[in-house]
Each structure stands twice: as structure tokens, then as C-alpha cells.
Amino acid sequence: MKRLNGRQQPVLDVRNFSFSYDEIIEQPLFNRLNFTLNQNEITLLMGASGAGKSSLALCLNGLYPEAVEGTASGDIFFQGKNIQEFERGELTKEIGIVFQDPESQFCMITVEDELAFTLENRKIPASAIRKKIMEMLKAVGMEGFERHKIHELSGGEKQKIALAAVLLLEPKILILDEPTANMDPLSSLEFIRLVEEIQNVPQMSVLIIEHQARDWFEMIDRILLIGRDGHLLADDVPKHLFTKQKRLLKREGVFLPGEFSEVPAFRESRTQTSPSAEYVLSVRGLSFSRRKQEVLKNVNMDVRCGEFVVIAGENGAGKSTLIQVMAGLLSPDAGEVFFSGRLLKKWKENELRKRMGFVFQNPEHQFITDTVYEELTFGMKRNGLSEQEMETAAGELMEQFHLKELASCNPFALSGGQKRRLSVATVLDATPDILLFDEPTFGQDAATTMELMDYIMALQSKRKAIVFVTHDMDIADAADRVVVFKEGEVAFDGIPDSLWQKEELIRRARLRLPTRLRKKEGG
Amino acid sequence: MTCMISSINPSIKMVAVLIPGILLGLTYDVFTPLLYLMFILVVTFTMTDIPITRWLKLFSPFLILASGFAWTTMLYANQTFSGGETLFSFWIFEVTAGSVQTGISVGLRSLCFGALSLMFILTTDSTKLMLSFMQQCKLSPKITYGILAGYRFLPIFQHELQIIRQAHRIRGVTREQGIKGRVNQFRRYAIPLLANGIRKAERVAIAMESKGFTGDPDRTHYRKMVARKRDWLFFVLMIGVLMTVFALSYHLGYLKIFGRQF
Numbered sequence: 001m002k003r004l005n006g007r008q009q010p011v012l013d014v015r016n017f018s019f020s021y022d023e024i025i026e027q028p029l030f031n032r033l034n035f036t037l038n039q040n041e042i043t044l045l046m047g048a049s050g051a052g053k054s055s056l057a058l059c060l061n062g063l064y065p066e067a068v069e070g071t072a073s074g075d076i077f078f079q080g081k082n083i084q085e086f087e088r089g090e091l092t093k094e095i096g097i098v099f100q101d102p103e104s105q106f107c108m109i110t111v112e113d114e115l116a117f118t119l120e121n122r123k124i125p126a127s128a129i130r131k132k133i134m135e136m137l138k139a140v141g142m143e144g145f146e147r148h149k150i151h152e153l154s155g156g157e158k159q160k161i162a163l164a165a166v167l168l169l170e171p172k173i174l175i176l177d178e179p180t181a182n183m184d185p186l187s188s189l190e191f192i193r194l195v196e197e198i199q200n201v202p203q204m205s206v207l208i209i210e211h212q213a214r215d216w217f218e219m220i221d222r223i224l225l226i227g228r229d230g231h232l233l234a235d236d237v238p239k240h241l242f243t244k245q246k247r248l249l250k251r252e253g254v255f256l257p258g259e260f261s262e263v264p265a266f267r268e269s270r271t272q273t274s275p276s277a278e279y280v281l282s283v284r285g286l287s288f289s290r291r292k293q294e295v296l297k298n299v300n301m302d303v304r305c306g307e308f309v310v311i312a313g314e315n316g317a318g319k320s321t322l323i324q325v326m327a328g329l330l331s332p333d334a335g336e337v338f339f340s341g342r343l344l345k346k347w348k349e350n351e352l353r354k355r356m357g358f359v360f361q362n363p364e365h366q367f368i369t370d371t372v373y374e375e376l377t378f379g380m381k382r383n384g385l386s387e388q389e390m391e392t393a394a395g396e397l398m399e400q401f402h403l404k405e406l407a408s409c410n411p412f413a414l415s416g417g418q419k420r421r422l423s424v425a426t427v428l429d430a431t432p433d434i435l436l437f438d439e440p441t442f443g444q445d446a447a448t449t450m451e452l453m454d455y456i457m458a459l460q461s462k463r464k465a466i467v468f469v470t471h472d473m474d475i476a477d478a479a480d481r482v483v484v485f486k487e488g489e490v491a492f493d494g495i496p497d498s499l500w501q502k503e504e505l506i507r508r509a510r511l512r513l514p515t516r517l518r519k520k521e522g523g
Numbered sequence: 524m525t526c527m528i529s530s531i532n533p534s535i536k537m538v539a540v541l542i543p544g545i546l547l548g549l550t551y552d553v554f555t556p557l558l559y560l561m562f563i564l565v566v567t568f569t570m571t572d573i574p575i576t577r578w579l580k581l582f583s584p585f586l587i588l589a590s591g592f593a594w595t596t597m598l599y600a601n602q603t604f605s606g607g608e609t610l611f612s613f614w615i616f617e618v619t620a621g622s623v624q625t626g627i628s629v630g631l632r633s634l635c636f637g638a639l640s641l642m643f644i645l646t647t648d649s650t651k652l653m654l655s656f657m658q659q660c661k662l663s664p665k666i667t668y669g670i671l672a673g674y675r676f677l678p679i680f681q682h683e684l685q686i687i688r689q690a691h692r693i694r695g696v697t698r699e700q701g702i703k704g705r706v707n708q709f710r711r712y713a714i715p716l717l718a719n720g721i722r723k724a725e726r727v728a729i730a731m732e733s734k735g736f737t738g739d740p741d742r743t744h745y746r747k748m749v750a751r752k753r754d755w756l757f758f759v760l761m762i763g764v765l766m767t768v769f770a771l772s773y774h775l776g777y778l779k780i781f782g783r784q785f
Contacts, residue, residue, distance in 0.1 A: 063732055089737035097733045103679060104723040105730035107672035109650055116745035117668075121735035129745045151675065169735060329689045350695065358693045364715045365683075365690040382695050412718060426694065 010036035010077075011172055011205045012060065012095075017074035018230075019052075019059055029055055031230040032074065037173060042199060042206045042219055044238070047226035048253035048445045053209045054100070056226070057175045060207075061095040062086060079172070093122060096166035100178040102158035111137075111153075111161055112146040118168040132168060140164045140194060155315050156187030160194065167198065174199075175207045180215075182442060184314040184471050186510035189215060211445040213238065214257040214515060227252055253447030257515075266453050266478035267496075267516070276305045279338070280434050280465045281326060286335035288321055295321045297488045299335070303434065306463040308456075310476040310496075313485035314510035319469045322485070323436045326467070327358045340433065354383065357427030357435040361442055363419040367411040372403055372422060375411050379429040393429070401425045401455070417448040424455060434465040441472055453478075477514035484509045528571045528642065532754040533652040534659040539761040540643045546765060547635050553624055554777035556631035558768045563638040566761075573645050581645075585637030589630040597626030628779075649674060655748040665738035672727050676720070683719060687712055 013036045020028035029052035037043055047053050058064040062083045065072045076083045083091055099105045108114040115133045124132065137143050140160045150158060159179050166174065176195065180188035196219045199206050208216055213223070223241050225234040225248070233248060234241055242249070242256060249256055281303040288296040295318045303309050311319045324330045326337055328344050337344040339356065360366055369375045376394040377385075385393070398404045401421040406414065411422055420440065427435060437456075441449045453475065460466050468475065476482050477496050484492035484499065486509045492499055499506070500513055512518070528536070547556050567573065598616050607620030650671060657667040691711065772778040 058729065058733075061733060063729055067729060067732070089732070089735050089739070092733050093735040097730075099726065099730055099733075101723075101726060104726040106675065107668050107727060107731050109671075109674065113650060113746070117731075117736070118734045120742045120745055121737075123741070123743050126743050126745050126747060129743070151678065165734060324689065327693065329692065349692075349697075353693060353695045358690075360686065360690050362686075362719075364718065365687050366694060367715065368691060368694055368696060368711055379695055412714070 009039060011039050011079060012037040013077040013080075014060075015075045015077070017059070017072065017076060019055065019065065019070060019072045022069040022071060028230050029070075030226060030232075033226075033232050035224055035232060035235055037205045037207055039172075039205050040203050041221045042208065042216075044213055044216055044220045044223045045207060045209045045226065046211060046213065046223060046249075046252075046254050048211065048228055048447060052230065053211075053226060054177050057097050057177050057207070057209060060173075060175065061097060062091040089121070093169050094171055095173045095175060096169045096171035097175040097177060098159065098162045098166050098179045100181050102155050102162065102182065105162050106150050106158075106165075109149055109151075110146070111142070111148050111150060114150060114161060115146075115165055115168060118165045122169065136164045136168055139167070139198065154187070156183045156191060159183065159191055163191075163194070163198075170202070171204065173205045173207065175209065177209045178211070182315075182439075182471075184510045185473055185512040186507070187314070188471075189512065192216060192219075195219075211254060212257075213242075213254075217257045225249070225252065225254070253445045256446075266474055267514075276463075278305045279303065280305045280307075280340060281467075282338040283322075283326060284336045284338070286322075286325060286337070287333045288318075288325060288330065289333055290321075295488050296325070296332070299488075299490055301483055301490060301493065303465050303467055305433070305465055306460060308460050308466045308478070308480045309468070310479040310482045311467065311469045311485065312471070312473075312476050312482055312509070312511055313491075317485040317509070318488040319485050320438050323358075323438060323467060323469055327356060327436055328352060329358075350382075354379075354430040355433050357432040359423055359427055359435065359437045359440050361439045363423035364412060366423050366426060370410055371408050372398070372411060372414075373407040375422060375426055376429060379426070383430060397425045397428060417444065417451070420444060420448060420452060421455075424452065428459075432464060434467065435459065436467045438469050439471070440468070441470060441475065473512050473514040474516075476511075477516070484511065527646075528566070528757070529646040529648075531646075531757045532659065532748060532750050533647050533655040534748075535750055535754045535758050536643060536647065537652070539758045540639045542762055543765045544636050544639050546769075547632050549780050550632070550769075550772075550778065551625055551628050551781060552772065552777045552779035553628050553631065554775065555768055555772040555779075556628060556635050558772065559765060560631055560635045560638060562764050562768070563635060563642065567638065567642050571642065571646050573641075578641065578645070581641055582637060585634060585641075589633035589637070592633050593626040593630030595626075596629040597622050651746070651748065654744070654746055658744060658748045659750060661740075663738065664736075664740055664742060668731065668736065672724075672731065675727075676723070679723070680716065680720065683716060684712065687715055 014033055017030065017033045018028050019030050033056075045053055045056070055064060058067070059072060060076060064070060078086070078091060078094060106114050108117055112133060115136065116129050119129045119132060133146060134143075137146060140163055142157065142160050142164065145153070145157070145161075150161060153161065163179070180191050183191065192215045195206065195208075199219075208220065210216060213220070217238060220238055223234065223236055223238050224232060225241070227233040233252065234245055236245070246256065279302050283299055283301045286296055286299040287294065299322060301322075311322065313319050321330065325332050328337070328347070331345075339347060339352070344352070367375060369378055373394055376397050377390045380390045380393060395404075398407060401424070403418065403422060403425065406418065411419065414422060424440075440452060444452070449472075456466055456468075468479070470476065476499075479496055481494065482492065482496050482499050483490060484505065491509055492502065492505055496514075500517055506512065543559065547559060550556060567578065568575070597618060607624075609617055609619050610623060611618055653662075653667050653671050656662040657664055696708075696711070769778065776784075778784075
């Protein structure tokens with residue numbers, strides 16, 4: 001942690017700032033916020049998902065409320081000057097933001113053009129641009145990538161380019177909005193180290209928006225906590241906040257860094273059951289290619305009844321493809337999938353879908369109807385249940401997943417956590433033997449993740465097999481078995497405890513140890 | 524090679540390709556488009572590095588299309604074009620020398636159009652094209668960068684549609700029959716696709732603004748697109764040959780514009 005030299009001149013001073021979207025004016029997203037961001041300081045902004053953290057970032061750089069239908073009150077001062085007095089496009093050059101979604105923050109095809117875009121906006125003479133691009137690529141560790149196409153880069157690489165583009169603004173304040181959300185564990189760590197390195201050089205103030213502090217913890221000077229009601233609940237140094245205000249943080253659905261956490265890790269909260277010897281799903285000699293590129297190479301894998309299996313590995317290692325093949329959504333080039341002892345392709349589609357559930361990364365993709373109730377009864381109707389039966393079954397599901405009051409809401413209008421719960425509830429309308437999940441905890445806060453894990457553990461105790469694709473090593477730690485993929489091949493298949501001993505493999509597959517074992521890591 | 528078409532300024536190239544395309548569309552004789560088609564082929568194979576096999580693969584659909592056009596025009600040519608003696612007739616069709624000529628001409632014109640388009644598409648970088656529109660044709664940066672950002676959306680949309688299809692299959696939505704079913708299915712795909720598309724577009728717009736983009740035409744250009752002498756030379760070549768072909772065909776008495784013989 002860096003020392004703070006006495007009282008600092010604030011770079012950004014937020015006074016009595018409130019903001020609300022026009023459609024929900026009675027409940028402001030933030031309410032009378034007062035805080036400052038200081039030079040050469042790293043501040044972490046925490047809060048549950050849906051608390052409006054990302055919107056705050058855009059209020060700070062002056063894009064909101066103009067860009068949306070919203071109303072703001074109060075004042076924000078940048079270096080002593082009210083941000084409303086800045087010309088359009090002036091303040092955005094002082095306050096740079098790296099956004100969460102690597103897919104939607106670029107407008108050019110190649111790395112070089114994207115970085116040049118920033119510099120052209122700053123009206124840097126064309127002759128000076130190339131040198132600046134090269135220097136910046138070197139600074140973020142992406143030398144030699146200037147001619148690469150952005151969409152061909154990995155998630156971690158994309159975010160490094162996003163960071164480079166923003167740093168080329170030479171901003172006074174750098175805002176990082178959950179920049180590591182969809183990276184594999186090692187890429188995420190590398191990115192965080194990179195931020196730390198870069199911050200040390202210029203006198204820049206950094207604001208990190210995250211719902212988990214764990215990897216940033218070492219370098220942050222101060223934490224701001226925004227509550228669900230939009231108030232600023234805490235402005236404190238990390239150690240103090242995490243020891244004295246635990247109840248507050250928990251209530252707000254914020255992840256505590258491992259060492260401060262009293263909540264047992266998923267691993268401890270789970271009653272280990274002994275899976276039966278019977279296989280519910282088996283994969284034999286599976287190969288799959290996409291555009292002449294081998295995505296899966298001769299994969300063999302089994303899932304037993306009632307077993308909780310985690311599939312891990314870096315982005316692009318073939319994890320999602322594998323579970324899509326397992327679910328019969330893609331046909332393999334070679335090899336077979338057996339489900340309940342029968343060839344997958346011999347199953348009738350209708351029967352198969354009743355006995356196998358699949359939850360996608362984006363819950364919205366699964367929604368078909370206009371209300372939560374119809375969504376839950378969609379499958380039942382097709383299976384010929386009576387009105388009475390459907391009502392009872394849907395009622396039970398809504399009870400279990402806290403969706404009762406939302407029965408007549410449109411699924412698309414729900415909050416992130418509610419959408420996630422509904423998407424899980426919809427695959428439970430029949431009685432599946434196996435549930436496949438594709439990164440279901442991506443972008444979810446602590447409370448939602450915890451809740452989802454509770455449901456999953458409950459399902460598993462009912463002898464349903466669970467297969468999870470995830471980057472979250474704490475979840476992997478709670479599994480009966482972990483299967484690690486590396487370049488389309490199974491690099492490891494065994495219990496988590498034996499995986500954690502294979503340092504070399506963990507590094508190669510771009511994984512990390514789970515939080516409970518990480519203290520030894522020395523990071 | 525020094526005179527690669529891929530290095531020609533895209534805006535000029537576009538005009539140099541569009542003008543012959545439009546003017547040839549007005550000629551109804553066989554000779555003019557045939558001669559110009561030969562010229563396009565010569566240009567394509569001497570001044571670009573498109574591999575012949577790849578070109579043939581892409582050009583073959585045009586061949587089929589063109590012969591289709593030629594055939595139907597020949598059978599259905601109207602009074603203006605179907606003069607001349609009857610060559611043969613079957614069933615209700617009467618094929619005359621005039622209609623054969625018009626048919627072949629239509630086919631050749633389609634081929635010219637195909638060959639010109641291929642030459643343009645295969646030698647033009649889409650980013651450069653937009654940048655050139657902005658720098659030469661004074662297209663506003665807002666529209667230019669908007670379209671450039673849009674390029675990135677196509678593959679994302681495609682991928683998303685595929686996932687939605689899969690997700691619906693999992694839920695047991697079967698391919699629906701009938702018009703009502705089709706409409707319903709379209710709606711189911713369209714809503715999440717659009718919801719996501721709009722959200723992504725908004726995010727991109729905000730990210731662009733956050734990088735200091737205001738749409739102000741006063742900006743520096745890292746990739747300077749200029750119109751040099753050789754770009755105009757190419758333009759003169761394309762249009763000049765077109766004029767020569769017209770003149771030659773007029774001189775030889777073949778030229779026919781809209782059924783009017785000159």
C-alpha cells in the first residue's frame with residue numbers, strides 16, 4: 001500500500017450528488033453522495049450489482065445524465081471546476097473509463113486503428129501517433145499486436161487494449177468498471193498487476209468499480225461503499241472497513257476478501273455426498289472442429305449421478321463447446337455421447353429436454369414468453385400438465401426462487417439476479433437428471449452467487465448431476481471433481497484437492513488456487 | 524507490382540467502378556459490354572493479386588445468374604427489342620434475332636457488373652473505404668465511425684442468434700409451422716436479439732464518447748487517405764477505356780442504347 005502524504009488536493013470532488021433514471025424517479029440510483037478522489041490514490045468503489053456503480057462512472061466523466069433519460073442534482077468538481085462548465089468531449093479526456101464488456105467498447109477492427117482513434121480525437125498530429133501507439137503497447141505488454149484484429153484477441157488481451165486506448169488519453173483519473181469480469185483467473189490477476197504497475201508511473205488517480213475486493217486488496221488505499229438505497233455507506237481504509245463493518249458489507253451483498261470472510265467458503269457450506277458409481281453422462285473420443293480449427297481433441301469424460309463437476313480452463317479452451325456437445329446442441333465430428341446409457345442421438349428431442357437442463361450465461365437468451373408465470377409453465381404445458389398441476393408446480397418454483405410477487409412481470413424487465421433465478425427455475429419445470437451451466441455466476445455479486453450456489457447444492461442433494469463451466473476457483477474447490485481443459489484436451493480430471501497440488505498445471509491452464517489456499521501464493 | 528488496385532484510393536475506385544456499371548446498364552447491344560468485360564478481366568488479372576481459383580469460385584454464381592437473365596430476357600423480350608426474323612419458336616415462345624441479341628447483352632451486362640463488383644470488393648479494405656469517405660467525400664465522422672463500429676456487430680449478432688436458437692431448443696421450442704407460428708418464432712428471436720443489440724450499441728457509443736469522440740470533423744487522421752496522381756490515372760483508365768469502347772462500338776455501328784440503334 002502506498003503512503004498518503006498528508007492531506008491531498010482532491011482531483012474530483014463530489015458534493016451532494018444524486019442521480020435517478022426518469023422512469024424510476026421516486027427511487028434515486030444514488031442519493032446525496034459526498035466523496036473525493038485524490039491524486040495518486042487508488043480507490044475501490046463497491047456495492048451490490050444493480051446498485052448503479054457503472055452509472056456513477058459515467059456521471060463522473062460528464063456523459064450522464066445527457067446520454068440517458070435521467071436527472072441529476074448536486075455538484076461534481078474536477079480540479080476545482082464544476083464539470084458542467086466543461087465543453088463537450090473535454091472532460092472525457094481527463095477521466096478515462098475501461099468498461100466491463102470487452103465486446104462493446106471498440107469501434108475499429110485492428111488494434112492500431114483503435115488506439116489511433118483515441119489519439120485522433122485528441123488531435124495529436126498524425127506523425128506523432130505511431131510512436132505513441134508503440135510505446136503504449138509496450139507499457140501494457142502487448143508489443144507486436146498492432147496489426148492484430150481485436151475480435152481475434154482473448155478477453156484478457158482485449159481489456160489490455162481497452163486500457164491502452166484509455167491511457168492514451170493521458171487522463172488524470174482512470175476508472176476501471178469491473179474490467180476483469182469475464183477473464184480466466186490468471187488473466188485477471190495479470191491485468192490487476194498491470195494496473196498496479198501503470199499507476200506507479202504517472203500521477204494518476206484510479207477508481208476501481210468491483211463487487212469483489214479480493215485481488216485488488218493489496219493496492220487500494222480507500223474503499224467507497226454504495227448501498228442498495230443509493231447512499232454512500234462507507235468511505236474508509238480497507239483494513240478498517242473489512243474488520244469493523246462486516247455486517248454492513250454482508251447486508252449489501254459484497255464479497256469480503258477471503259481472509260476477512262467469516263462466511264464459510266462454498267466448499268465448507270456443502271455437504272459432500274458420495275456420488276454413485278452409475279454414469280448419467282459419458283463422453284467418448286469426442287472431437288469437434290470449428291472453421292478448420294480443432295476445438296476439442298479426443299475428449300473422454302464421465303459424469304456420475306448426483307455428482308458436481310466443474311469444467312475449468314482458459315477462455316477458448318473448449319469448455320463451452322464441450323457442454324454444448326454434451327447437450328446435443330452441436331454434433332461432434334467424431335466420438336459419442338451417452339446419456340443414461342443410451343446414445344444421445346437416439347434420444348427423442350422431447351424426452352431428452354425433459355431430463356437434461358441447460359442454463360446459459362446470459363439468462364435473457366432463454367426467455368420465450370411475456371410473463372414469469374408463463375415462462376415457468378411453458379415446458380409443463382408442452383408436457384400436457386393440467387392447469388391445476390401447472391399452478392401448483394409453478395407456485396412451488398416461484399416460492400423457492402423468490403419470484404412470487406413477480407409472476408406477471410415481463411422476464412426482460414427483471415433485475416440481473418432475478419433473471420438468473422428465473423433462468424434456473426425454468427429448467428426445473430420437468431425432472432432433469434443432469435443440469436449443465438455455462439458460466440452462470442458471470443457478473444453476479446456475492447449475494448446472487450451465494451444464493452445460486454445454495455440452490456445448486458440443494459439440487460445436487462436431490463441426486464441431480466451438476467456440470468458447471470466456471471472461472472471461479474472457489475466454486476471449483478467445492479466440486480466433487482474438476483476437469484481442466486487446455487487447448488481442447490483434458491489436462492486434468494480428479495478431485496479439487498489433488499489439482500491444487502499441481503502448480504505447473506495450474507499455471508499452464510491459466511488457473512489459480514482458490515482463496516482459502518492463496519495466502520501461500522505470496523501475492 | 525507497382526499498380527496494384529488495392530492501393531487505389533477507395534472513393535475514387537468506387538466512382539471509377541460505378542460509372543461504367545451504370546453506363547453499361549444502358550447499352551443493349553452485345554459488342555459494347557463484351558469488349559468492356561474483356562477489359563475488366565484483363566485489369567483484374569494483371570493489376571490485382573486475387574488468385575484465379577478464388578476469383579472463379581466467387582464469379583461462378585454470377586455466370587449462373589447472368590445466363591438465367593439472358594434466357595428469360597430472350598423469351599420475354601418486349602416489342603422494342605424483339606425485332607428481326609424469327610429464329611425458332613416453340614410452344615408460345617417466339618425467339619427472334621432481336622431477342623437473342625438483347626438476351627445475350629443482358630447476360631454480358633450482368634457479368635460486367637459482377638466482375639466490376641468483385642474487383643472492387645476483393646481489393647478494398649472496408650476500414651479504408653470508410654476513412655476515405657470521411658476524408659475525401661466529407662462524410663461526417665459520426666456516421667463514419669458509427670458504420671465502422673457496426674462492422675464489428677455482424678459476427679456478434681450471428682453468434683448471438685445461434686445461442687438463442689440453442690437456448691430455445693433446450694426449452695423445447697420446436698420449429699413452428701404456419702404463418703402465425705413463424706411470426707411468433709421471429710418475435711421470440713427478435714426481442715432478445717434487439718434488446719442486446721441496442722444495449723451493445725449504446726455501450727459502444729458511450730465508450731467512443733469516453734475516448735473523447737465528439738463527432739467534430741476537426742480531427743487528425745493517422746491513416747491519411749489521399750487522392751494521388753495514380754488514383755486519378757486509374758480513374759482515367761477505367762472511364763477512358765469505357766469511352767473508347769463506346770466510340771468503337773458506335774463507329775462499327777453496333778452501339779445500341781435503350782433499343783435505339785446509333
